[in-house]
Amino acid sequence: MSGRVLEAGLHLLDRQLIDVDGRLAGKVDDLELELPPGGGPPVVTAILSGPGALSRRLGGRLGAWLEAAANRLRDGDEDRPARVSFAVVKRIESAVDLSVAKRELETNRLEAWTREHLIGHLPGAGDAPE
Amino acid sequence: MKRLFSIALGILTAIGGFVDIGDIVANAETGARFGMSLAWVVIVGVVGICLFAEMAGRVATVSGRAVFDLVRERLGARVALVNLVASFFITFLTLAAEIGGVALAIELATSVNYLLWVPIVAFLVWLVIWRVKFGLMENAFGLLGLALVVAAVALWRLGPDWGGLLHAATHPVVPQGEGHPTWWFFGIALLGAAMTPYEVFFFSSGAVEEGWSRADLITNRLNVYIGFPLGGLLSLALMAGATLFLEPRGIEPGHLSQVALPTLLVLGKLGLAVLLVGFFAATFGAALETGLSCGYSIAQYFGFQWGKFVRPADAPRFHLIVLLSILAGAGLVLTTIDPVTVTEYSIVLSAAALPLTYFPILVVANDPDYMGDKVNSRLTNALGSVYLLLLLVVAVATIPLMILTKAGS
Amino acid sequence: MRRSWVVAVVLLAGACTGPVRSSSVYESKAGQTAEVVASAVQTALLAVDAAEHDQAYGRYLTQVLVEAEEDAGSAQGVFDGIQPPDDRADELRSHLDDLLTEATGALTELRIAARRGRFAELPELARPLPEVGRRLGDFAEAHG
Amino acid sequence: MRLSDLLGADVVDEAGNSAGHVHDVRLVQDGPLVGAFGASLRVDGLIVGRRSIGARLGYERGQMRGPLPVKLVTGWLYHDGRYVAWDRVRAVEEDRILISGSADDLPQPGPSS
Numbered sequence: 001m002s003g004r005v006l007e008a009g010l011h012l013l014d015r016q017l018i019d020v021d022g023r024l025a026g027k028v029d030d031l032e033l034e035l036p037p038g039g040g041p042p043v044v045t046a047i048l049s050g051p052g053a054l055s056r057r058l059g060g061r062l063g064a065w066l067e068a069a070a071n072r073l074r075d076g077d078e079d080r081p082a083r084v085s086f087a088v089v090k091r092i093e094s095a096v097d098l099s100v101a102k103r104e105l106e107t108n109r110l111e112a113w114t115r116e117h118l119i120g121h122l123p124g125a126g127d128a129p130e
Numbered sequence: 131m132k133r134l135f136s137i138a139l140g141i142l143t144a145i146g147g148f149v150d151i152g153d154i155v156a157n158a159e160t161g162a163r164f165g166m167s168l169a170w171v172v173i174v175g176v177v178g179i180c181l182f183a184e185m186a187g188r189v190a191t192v193s194g195r196a197v198f199d200l201v202r203e204r205l206g207a208r209v210a211l212v213n214l215v216a217s218f219f220i221t222f223l224t225l226a227a228e229i230g231g232v233a234l235a236i237e238l239a240t241s242v243n244y245l246l247w248v249p250i251v252a253f254l255v256w257l258v259i260w261r262v263k264f265g266l267m268e269n270a271f272g273l274l275g276l277a278l279v280v281a282a283v284a285l286w287r288l289g290p291d292w293g294g295l296l297h298a299a300t301h302p303v304v305p306q307g308e309g310h311p312t313w314w315f316f317g318i319a320l321l322g323a324a325m326t327p328y329e330v331f332f333f334s335s336g337a338v339e340e341g342w343s344r345a346d347l348i349t350n351r352l353n354v355y356i357g358f359p360l361g362g363l364l365s366l367a368l369m370a371g372a373t374l375f376l377e378p379r380g381i382e383p384g385h386l387s388q389v390a391l392p393t394l395l396v397l398g399k400l401g402l403a404v405l406l407v408g409f410f411a412a413t414f415g416a417a418l419e420t421g422l423s424c425g426y427s428i429a430q431y432f433g434f435q436w437g438k439f440v441r442p443a444d445a446p447r448f449h450l451i452v453l454l455s456i457l458a459g460a461g462l463v464l465t466t467i468d469p470v471t472v473t474e475y476s477i478v479l480s481a482a483a484l485p486l487t488y489f490p491i492l493v494v495a496n497d498p499d500y501m502g503d504k505v506n507s508r509l510t511n512a513l514g515s516v517y518l519l520l521l522l523v524v525a526v527a528t529i530p531l532m533i534l535t536k537a538g539s
Numbered sequence: 540m541r542r543s544w545v546v547a548v549v550l551l552a553g554a555c556t557g558p559v560r561s562s563s564v565y566e567s568k569a570g571q572t573a574e575v576v577a578s579a580v581q582t583a584l585l586a587v588d589a590a591e592h593d594q595a596y597g598r599y600l601t602q603v604l605v606e607a608e609e610d611a612g613s614a615q616g617v618f619d620g621i622q623p624p625d626d627r628a629d630e631l632r633s634h635l636d637d638l639l640t641e642a643t644g645a646l647t648e649l650r651i652a653a654r655r656g657r658f659a660e661l662p663e664l665a666r667p668l669p670e671v672g673r674r675l676g677d678f679a680e681a682h683g
Numbered sequence: 684m685r686l687s688d689l690l691g692a693d694v695v696d697e698a699g700n701s702a703g704h705v706h707d708v709r710l711v712q713d714g715p716l717v718g719a720f721g722a723s724l725r726v727d728g729l730i731v732g733r734r735s736i737g738a739r740l741g742y743e744r745g746q747m748r749g750p751l752p753v754k755l756v757t758g759w760l761y762h763d764g765r766y767v768a769w770d771r772v773r774a775v776e777e778d779r780i781l782i783s784g785s786a787d788d789l790p791q792p793g794p795s796s
Contacts (some may be wrong), residue, residue: 031685
C-alpha cells in the first residue's frame with residue numbers, strides 16, 4: 001500500500017470547494033462511492049454538494065424537508081444531488097481545489113438564480129470590488 | 131514607513147472598533163449599579179477576546195478558512211447547523227441593537243424620534259456594505275470611533291480619586307442591597323459584551339477579505355494585542371464615569387442620553403458633541419460588522435461565495451442574506467421594542483453561546499494539517515484551556531441566573 | 540437588566556393576574572417604582588444642572604427631559620394599575636402616589652419648558668425636585 | 684452508495700454482536716486513475732467506536748497538538764476505537780454493516796498520516 005491515506009470524515013467531508021479561479025463553490029456535503037466493475041473495495045467517484053446532499057447528512061424532519069425543497073428546485077428530471085466528479089479535483093488540503101470554473105458545475109444553479117433574479121438587478125452589482 | 135503606517139492604522143481601527151452598543155450599555159449600567167466592582171470582568175473579557183481573535187486571525191491567515199468554515203469542518207454538518215442557528219440569531223439581535231443604537235445617537239443630536247431614523251440608518255448600513263471598499267469601510271468607522279476617547283479625557287480632566295477607583299476595582303465587593311446572583315449576572319453580561327462572537331466572525335473573515343498572508347501575522351498580533359486592550363480601556367472609562375456620576379445619585383441608565391451625562395458635565399458642549407460622534411461611529415461600525423457577519427456565518431456554513439473581495443454579482447446569496455438581515459433588523463427595531471433591551475438580551479445570550487464559537491477555533495489552531503508550524507504555543511493552549519473551562523461554566527450558569535434574578539432586577 | 544423595563548414587565552404581569560398575592564410583594568413593587576422614578580428625577584436634575592452652566596445643547600437636554608418624564612410616568616402608570624391587597628397597602632399606595640405625582644408633575648413642567656426652548660427657566664422649575672428625589676430615595680430604601 | 688450511508692452505521696459481527704458505530708472511513712489513494720487527481724481514493728476500512736460525540740474533532744487519530752484537557756477527554760472517550768478492514772465487510776444494509784468473524788479480534792486503528 002503506497003498511496004496517501006486520508007480519513008474521509010476528518011480530511012474531506014465538510015471542507016470548502018474552491019474553483020479554478022479561486023471562487024468558493026460549495027462544501028463537500030457527501031461523497032459518492034462506487035464498487036469497481038472488476039470487484040474490490042468501493043472507490044470515491046464524486047463529491048456531492050448542495051442541499052440535496054446535505055439533507056441526508058442532517059437527517060430527521062429538517063433533512064426530509066431540505067431534500068424535498070432541493071428536488072423542487074432542480075430541473076425535475078431526476079432526484080439526485082449535484083455532483084462534482086473526482087476527475088476535476090486538483091488537490092485536497094484545508095480546502096478542496098478544483099480544476100474547473102464554478103459555472104461549469106451543477107452546484108452553481110441556486111447561486112446563478114439568485115444573481116439573475118435578485119441581486120443582479122441592484123445598481124452596482126457588477127462593479128469591481130477594489 | 132508605509133508598513134508602519136498600515137500597522138498603526140490597524141491598531142487605531144481596532145481600538146475604535148472594539149466598543150459597540152453592547153459595551154456602552156453594559157459598562158454604563160454596571161458602573162451605575164455596582165461601581166467598579168465588576169471592572170475585573172472587562173479585563174477577563176479583553177484577555178479572552180485577544181486570545182481567541184488572535185487564534186482566529188492566525189488560522190484565517192495561514193489556511194484561508196474563516197471561523198464558520200472551522201465550525202462546520204470540526205463539528206460536522208448537524209452540530210454545526212445548531213451552532214449556526216444560535217450564532218446567527220445572536221448576531222442578528224446584535225445587528226438590530228446596533229441599528230437602534232445608531233438611530234438613538236442621531237436622535238440625541240437632532241431631537242427627532244429615533245424610529246424615523248431607523249429606515250434611513252438601515253439603508254445607509256446596506257449601502258456602505260454594498261458599495262464601499264472593505265478597507266476604507268473598516269478604517270473610516272474605526273478611526274471615527276476613536277472619538278469615544280473623550281470619555282477617558284473627561285475622566286482625566288475630572289481628576290478623580292484614582293487610587294480609590296483602582297482599589298474598588300481590585301477589591302471587588304458586592305454593594306450593599308444587591309444580591310450575589312444579580313452581581314454575577316451583570317458580570318456575565320459584561321463578559322458577553324466584551325467577547326461577542328461576531329467579533330471573531332468579522333475579524334477572521336476580514337483577514338480573508340484583505341488577503342492577509344503569513345507576512346501579516348505580525349499585524350494580526352499587534353492589532354489584537356494592542357488595539358483591543360486600548361478599546362477595553364474605553365469601556366472602563368464609561369464604567370468609571372457611571373461610577374462617579376450616576377451611582378451616587380441612584381441613576382440607572384436606561385437610555386443612551388444618560389450614558390453621556392458624565393462626559394458633558396466635565397467637558398461641556400464640545401465633549402458632548404465628540405461623544406455623540408463616537409456613539410454614532412461605534413454603533414454604525416458595529417452595524418456593518420454584524421450585518422456582514424450575518425452573511426459570513428451562513429455563507430461559510432454552506433460554502434457559498436462570500437465577501438466584499440468579489441463583485442456583489444459574484445456573491446449573490448451572501449449579499450441577499452446581508453440585505454434581508456438588515457431589513458429584518460430594522461423591522462425588529464420598528465416594532466418600538468427598546469433597542470437598549472435588545473442589546474441587553476443580545477449580550478446575555480452571547481455569553482451563553484461563547485463556547486460554540488471559541489471551542490472549534492481552539493481545536494483547529496492545534497491542527498498542523500491547517501496550521502503547519504503556526505500551531506498554538508503551549509502558553510496559548512494553557513490560557514485557551516482555562517478560558518474554555520470558564521466559558522463552559524458561564525454558558526451553563528447564564529440562563530438559570532437570568533431566571534433567578536429576573537434578568538438582573 | 541435595566542430595572543425600569545423589568546419592573547414594567549413584572550408589574551404588568553402582576554396587573555394582569557389581578558390582586559398581588561401578599562402585601563409584602565406589593566410593598567417591594569412600590570419600592571421598585573420609587574427607585575425608578577427617583578432615578579428619573581436625578582437624571583433630570585443633572586440635565587438642569589448642565590443647562591444652568593450651558594454645558595449641553597438644547598436638543599440633547601430636551602431629549603433627556605422627555606425620557607425622564609416618560610420613565611417616571613410609565614412607572615407610575617403601571618404601579619397605579621396594581622390592585623392593593625389590603626389596608627396597609629392602601630396606605631402605602633397613597634403615600635407613594637403623592638410623591639409620584641409631585642415628581643411627574645415637576646418633570647412635565649421641565650419637559651414643556653425645554654420643548655419651548657426656555658432653558659433659563661429650568662432651574663426655577665426644578666426647585667421641588669431635589670426634595671422629592673430625596674424622599675423617593677428614602678422610600679425605595681425603606682421598602683426595597 | 685454514499686459516504687453518509689456508512690458513517691454512523693452499526694457494525695455487527697457474525698455472532699450478532701455490535702462492534703460500535705462507524706466514526707470515519709479510511710481512504711487510500713491507490714485506486715484506478717481519475718483525471719488530474721491521479722489515483723482515485725479507495726475505501727480501506729472503517730474506524731469504529733462506541734462513542735460518537737466529537738468524533739470529528741480529530742483527536743482520535745492524527746497528530747493534534749493540544750490543548751491538553753481536550754486531548755485527555757477525547758483520549759478517554761476513544762480508547763475503545765477499532766479498525767475494520769474493508770475485506771471483512773460482508774454486506775452494507777440500511778444503518779447496519781455486517782462483518783465477517785468476531786468483533787473481539789478487531790485491531791486498533793493506527794494513526795492515518
